Amino acid sequence: MSRFSRIATATTVCLVGSLLLVPGAAAAEHTVSTNIPLTCKATPSKFADPQDFSTGDDGVSVDITAPETVGVGEHFTVELAIKPVQINVGGLSYGARIESVSRIKLDLAIPAGLTYVDSSLDSNGSNLAGFAVKRINESGTEDPNGGLLRITSADNATVGNGPNTSGTAAGGVTHIVQNDRLNMKLPVVALKFRSETPGSADLGVRTGGNAANYGADENFLTMLAKIKAPFVGTLWAPTRCTPRQDKDAALAPQASALASVQVVDNGPAAETGLTVSAPDATAGVPSTVTARVNPPDAAGTVRFSSGDTTVEATVNDGTATAELTFPSIGVHELRTAFTPAKAHLFAPSTSTTQVQVAGRDSQFAVTAPDTARADSTVAVRATTNATATGTVTFRLGDSDPVTVPLNNGRTSASLPVPSTPGAAELTATYAPAEGSLFAGAEKRTEITVSSTSYTVLTLEGPQDTVRPGEEVTVTAELQPVVDTTAADGTVVFNADGRTVTVPVTDNTATFTFVPDREGSFTVSARYIPADASQTPATADTTVTAGATSTSLALTPPERVRPFEEATFGVTVSPAADGTLTATHGGRTTTVPVTAGTAALPMTFARGGTQQVTLRFTPAEGSSAQPATRPFDVEVTASSYESVTVGIEAAATVAADTPLPLAITVTPDNGDIREVSGSLSFSVDGEPLIDSDGKAVTMPVSGGRAAVDLTFARGGDRTVTVTFTGDNGVTATGTHTVTVTGGEQEAGGSSDTSISSGTQTGTEENSPFAALLALLAPLWTWLINLFTGFSGGSS
Template identity: 30%
Template sequence: MPQISQLRRFAVPITGTAMVAGMLLIGSPASAVQSQFNFSTSCQAKALITVDKVTTSFVTVDAPTSVAPGETFTIRMQSNGQSFPNSDSGATTTNLSRLKNDFDVPANATFISAAIVPGTSFNLENVAPSVIRINEAGSPDAAGPYLRISGNNEVIGNSPSTSTNSEGGIRAPKTKKNLDGSTNTNGDSWFRMPAIDITMIAGASGVIQPKVRTAGDAATYGNDKNFNTQLAKASLLGTQWAPTRCTPRDAKGSALNAGAGPLATISIASAPVDVETTTSLSVPATAITGNAVDLTATVAPNNAVGTVQFKSNGTAIGSPVTVTGGVATLSHAFDVAGAQSVTADFTAGAGFVSSSAAAQTVTVSDPAPVDVETTTSLSVPATAITGSAVDLTATVAPNNAVGTVQFKSNGTAIGSPVTVTGGVATLSHAFDVAGAQSVTADFTAGAGFVSSSASAQTVTVSDPAPVDKATKTVLSVQGEAKVGLPVDLFATVSEDPSDALVPSGGTVQFKIGGVDQGAPVAVVDGVAKLPHVFGAEGTFAVTAVFSGSGVFTSSTAESVDVNVTVPTPSDVESSTSLTAPSSAKVGTSVQLKAVVSSSGATSGTVQFFDGTTPIGAAVDVVGGQAVLSHTFTTTGNHSITAVYSGAQGVTGSTSTASVVNVGNGGGDFGSLGSLSLPFGS
């Protein structure tokens, strides 16, 4: 594929008045101030050649200039619009995909959420943009230090879902519209990544500064962790791909510029007064003397620090409990029956105001004097099939017992506890592993009854019987042969209809005119071969019958007619030459061509072979040539030959082998004429 000396076209940014006309932001967070931070971006696009380009970028930030400690606030950020050309240098740009922007999670604040702002993107398709929190490896992580705008995290690198030679994620297609809705006359296609809202709770002091991702490897020029990456696709003598990576710097060899610093600064103001709190109390309506119950106090806001002292009828119970995440819980057993008035007093730490919860009543009673003994028995099937549900039944006596039954298999709980009704609890369960399963049933009694367990019962679980696979048998036989000269009869057996599996076992019985020829031939890797010599001239119908093997069923090939003629001293000798590519890709069709040299070679057939395995059916010779389009399915060196059958008055011949080196599929970048770079011109 010819190479173009340089990549001449890059993405053009929206700047100046075009930015104002094409503004896509819908509103701003409450009390926010909008600012625009401009900086230079150096981008590297890698194909068979590498191109470096410096562009002008900006990020628009809507955020308050200051917040109070503990205040919830929102930062809105959006990168500038971009464009890519229709074509350049003979290459036609197809689209950009796998678009990504990475930002830092700002420090000195607690992250709450991040969301795409509806209606703020332009000309994006394929996968809807989303924002996720990621770790250094680019994987989703609730505690990760970065926020990523992408489509399903499908990017060119630094993600569990990456590719540099296939479309994915957010895609920017061709369009004739500018950002302001007007019609584009220069052929450029415009797009813009959406804005995101980041909601946070301010810390105690300091400043909060949103930034693009530049920490660690993200600061390295041309790295997959760069804050902005994308994948350009173009067409010129095939598909061309160019992964592009951008960092804030003034030139390829320069250090990071101001674009790696704060995009905006939000000051955390000193709190003039302590924060008011409210305390609420949750207790059970009833309790039994001697049995512990949970008393829970909830303090708002949930970052309040301090302790809660629980009281019953005005008397402190237990020690003060530290508030964690706005909650303090005391496990307490009342020792006297009667109505208990429970309260909770929050004693605040520094920065907060103490508060108390309204009293709640717990009615405490003594336990029932004697619980009724129970017995539990278990009924299970003797056998089961993996994946097919069977009933496991526990019977509890007496039949008025209340409670639940937990079934277990080999000591592990299966399903949720089943409520006992009329003395019976039944679980429909499908075992997923073959073997002996020891099933038990534990009855957990309700009030007034005693728990009990059933003796273990064994269920022998087996896998379902394998499903037979239909096969198809295909003959590969030359259409022409000579009396007394050997020819090879080939039969290929595979799964029907998918060809996904081939048997290695079983036999093929070859037949001519319905009569068995020789002994059955063993099938190896889906192929059986029988050398045969025709003893008389004429047209003979050849077929083959596969015996079946294991889960593979038997099948019979459609018959193939072979025209057999008597060789004569006047037969003209032939020679066969083979033309095949020296290399090929898996999944990509190539052409195999056999040329038969002989004055009488106007008929007959050519059978192509990959090693000793026939490739498809025999191909008719037309004008001295036979051509076959073939797609290789495995990598490695493939030895290809072509065998000419001969014809009336012409002898058969075999070509010299040609080796085709087959590699994995994929495009190259030798002729890429147009790429897109983000953020500026």
Template identity: 75%
Template sequence: MSRFSRIATATTVSLIGSLLLVPGAVAAGHTVSTNIPLTCKATPNKFADPQDFSTGEDGVSVDITTPDTVSVGEEFAVKLEIRPVQINVGGLSFGAKIESVSRIKLDVAIPAGLTYLDSSLDNSNANLAGFTVKRINESGTEDPNGRILRIASADNATVGNGPNASGTTAGGVTHVVKNDKLNMKFPVVELKFRAEASGAAGLGVRTTGNAGNYGADENFLTMLAKINAPFVGTLWAPTQCTPRENKDAALAPQASALATVRVVDSGPATETGLTVTAADATAGLPSPVTAQVSPVEATGTVSFASGNTTVEATVKNGTATADLTFPSVGAHELRTTFTPDKAYLFAPSSSTTQVQVKGQDAQFTFSAPGTARADSILAVRATTNTAATGSVTFQLGDGDPVTVPVKNGRTSASLTVPSTPGQSELTATFTPAEGSLFAGAEKRTDITVSSDASTVLTLEGPQGTVRPGEKVTVTAGLQPAAETTVADGTVVFSTDGRTVAVPVTANSAAFTFVPDREGSFTISARYTPADASQTPATADVTVTAASTPTSLELNVPDRVLPFEETVLGVSVTPAADGTLTATHGGRSTTVPVTAGTAVLPMIFTRSGAQQITLNFVPSDDSPTQATTRSFDIKVAEFTFESATVAIEADPTVAAGTPLPLAVTVNPDRGTTRAVSGPLSFAVDGETLVGTDGEPVTMPVSNGTATVRLTFAHGGERTVTVTFTGDGGVTATGTHTVTVTGGKQAPGGSSDIGISSGTNTGSAGTNPFASLVALLAPLWTWLNNIFIKLLGGSS
């Protein structure tokens, strides 16, 4: 078979095999494999009579996925996914070329008992523009009551059976073949139906009326090919195809029911109910809201709305849960609505619930010495979350309360210690500001009031929360007894099972420890005086260790290309210092994080969705937690508009000795590492071909390729290397070599040996090899027309 036959066959088979329903239904379904024969009639506009060709009894195998069962009123979808056609189409006899394929249309019958609802097309991966789905009648014109769905161009361009028909002019969705390369990428089509009546609904192609007659424009599949050849000019071949074994056979009965959907009557919709809870609703934070839907078999979505905020969740096993943020503390109305997936089985429902929203934990703590001398001044401190605003009121015993505002999460006050020794209760109360998202809090502790004859021990530790692993220093301060100035001795510190004795120097002693976990650590101190001038004393202080939860955000440029450095921005919240390690494709890159910001240079070697994993490790003095998060980054397809071919090789070589050629393809933008495609070769203007007469090619990988040529004859030889890339990009480079020795002979390729490369025309490398036999008779006949007209042979 000629190369032209293979290419045209592959193209047409791809259209037929792909367009014959390959759906994925919304409901749980099953897949059936159906075989139908196909016989077509092609009528050239000159030089020959109509021609018939058929797949015979072998037919075409079609896999169809449908729902097992649908109910009356249920909506379901059929998805048509057409695989790309990518193949070289050069090398026809006598310079003939396929110029375009156009006016392709496929008609699908709308089964009785089903209502067609809508269609959608996903063009994200397509390079063919203009496909639509139309509802038509028997005459091929649009009709809202028609029972046929036509997949064709927006202007309904066909070879017949429509208002925009022609067999000698291209139209509709047209693929123009450039640089002898066919590269057709189709949109994904989805058809939506609703079941209206119980029974069996057969999904099939159009076969009723004149569509069942052989060679009619109403046939379910028609198309138009345009071929151009020297001397002959342009040849148009409108083609009509019907599902039959040969032109005289009856229609294959399975064509009208490639798959069957069973429609059942499920009766009236069941009433549903909602039980809504939001027990842990906290102002300003995403809070879980849950709806229990009854009966548990009802599936669908639940929307939760409060104020101007609405969130949705999918019902799973009768439960839907979402996170909703309430704007303030207090009572809020929560409106909940259930929308069933299957309105024909279950009715919608709604409810209104009053939710009591609590404030966030203000992380309120306060500290004060455990002992104070009578009639002295007591220094007290308090801390809150830095975002919490409001005031703290301190009161010691029956003394006057002191209220001070909170600034940046901190506040302090000085209180007068009572005159009477003994125990006195210290109270600290946090009152949030109006409109605050935080809850109020109160803390209490006992202060020991000593006489002026006693030595007073106070402990000073960190004012706020520390991070596990961070060094913490607690300082013991000694106030000597009355009429003395120095309190010598030893302070014994105890915490978490550890005891350390520290000598007192200048009325002070310090203790350092490292919290090894989150939680509260009580540090107890016991003073033992060196002589009788002082009295023993004790004090306690509590240190809280906790890590601040950390979040990572990735800022990605609008366009990320493979093999080009991309600078990503990373934000760490809350802002902190540390290091960031990015892992992708088994490689890791580590950069510093300063004040919550990092600049991350990355290079991606593949297109499509690429995952990158970020691991943040805080510095030793940071209260933030280490965290890890993965992100998906969309890397665009690498494209270029032009390229150059560079060849490195020796200027001379002996006959019979392989000559290595190092070939590099340089794109006009981007890097050579992203370039791929085939190379073809010519020597002295004559194309190198394999044993089957087809051009020899070899692939370019990462923009480079190496090939070895061996010359049997001597003389000056010119080697031409041609690169063919995506989007019709071609580039050519040449190298002249002097072949020494051997018999001098005129130029040509008959004496050339090539030690690497692949033959794109062979069955082993042709991705459509298994489809070649389907429409071979038609395309063989077309090719033979050129041969006979020009008096040649294949």
């Protein structure tokens, strides 16, 4: 076999291990291990005959995760996770250099008994663009009734078996090799199927028809490499791969049944029912609506609709909870629809509920003097939330009521005072305008009616807190003795040590001053009559200066669980607009505050008491003060009592080459993401220690950890991983690896180094960390090929 032939062959074998796609599923899953032999035919464009290479007798071991059982009519998803290719391809003979790899395609067979529904591509983390999933027929052309799925470029560029083929020109999805390094990161492919008939549905690669023939364009895996070498020029190497032990062997039967899904007939779907409630529904703010699904094991989603507003929530333990904003006070129709996750087991259901929506607190308050002279008039005031609209009706004793409108949350009225001295009840009633979001309210207080034989002095000043440096006006109002009309004279005002005498004009006198600091200022007034027709009188009032103090209250939902978003209610008092920022566990969430209320979604990573710090920032121009307050939130603690430690790693690794270990700690109860703690390690029974003689530990977060081990010596090595949880739970897992190369000496941990690894994904989107085992034997083959120790030619 010539050196240039080996260059062409080696270029394509680099890709084989990484492009063998492995199906996973989002339904209830089980994992099986399947060993697949792989043999490929590379056909260099010149200087060499076709070359054959294979993984040999050992083949490649693949862990397959798929739904174990689905019902007739059920939809389920199969994920195809493609192992990233990161291989150094420099140092080839005669100065040869790999320039690109293109026209990659992978064909899968649509299992009998299943209907292909659709597909999606997740390109996050991918550095290759242009991939698509196509439904094709045996000729490789797109066909809505075809029995095959092809993962390739949007224009279906391949080395053969299609409308856009070439073995001497790059095309389709192309990876340009830079710095003599293959660094291909491919998207995750999700395929959705619907089960149609009972029986076993086998998931596998394309092996039917001409795809079973060795070296055919229909082979399930094909690709094209481009190589340049001095004096030789461009060398193209189209490669076609089949699942067989060698070129003369029969197809491996397991290739067409990498995993099997049992489709069962569960009979008619069970009826479901909904019980819906919204006991604390309040107009204009997010209100909690809850639907309980019967039977409680019917998983799915519930859609809540009222008017033009619709929200959707996931059913957890038979209950779905959402936040819905009702636009007004009164009775609203709430329509609810349950959509089962497994339509073959449970039927959908709907419900219509009448919800009584209450108004928001209007913050209704009334201000009136403690005393008033008989047969006179008295000024009274009322305030509400600034956005409240409507009217206020005042009534003093048995006098006729006076109704006045609100303006920016304020109003006032002048009421006739009864003729008889004594206590008179003042009643103030707030009536919201039509369509208002606020509830009605009523306040009652007493005013003492005094005799008419003396002059009455009352002071009117600001009722709200004023700012330091802001001019304040206080007005003295005089009620003359009965049967007189003018209370002439002067009023002596005193405030914060300052005394000013002001003449009375039209029975009033006005005093202004500027508070120079925060605090309370007493303003006193003394009336000095001009003649004996009036009597002296005194009064005082208090003016408060300073920004309005702000308080924060946090209302948690009924239950808060780790890794589940929960919506908290926040109240800012006094009510104000602005923004609210919550900080917990290094995360921040910012939401708007409207009229003193906010809905705050938060997710916690662990159970127990968690501290949340709330920071309120008032809107520009608001008189409210910023406020910061910590809160303790109780998150339902982890409930697991035991765990199992799983280790996914290659079965073979070269000495002085990092061996990635993907470690999963699975609890007996609860979510894996709740598991945290630390790992310690031993190799061949000896603890792995650092330079200070202390045991090496690595953290576990969310039930997962990734480390790299490097062995200097060869042989069969046993790695033991011990987990110690934050709650004291412990467990151990082991993995045996064959280290090739290096000196074959006695085992132990002294030749082993450890470093943090990179996790390749989560259980949901990349459950096949064991694909490292797929690449290992091919990588060993490639090293041997270029060092001349062995080859894959025939």
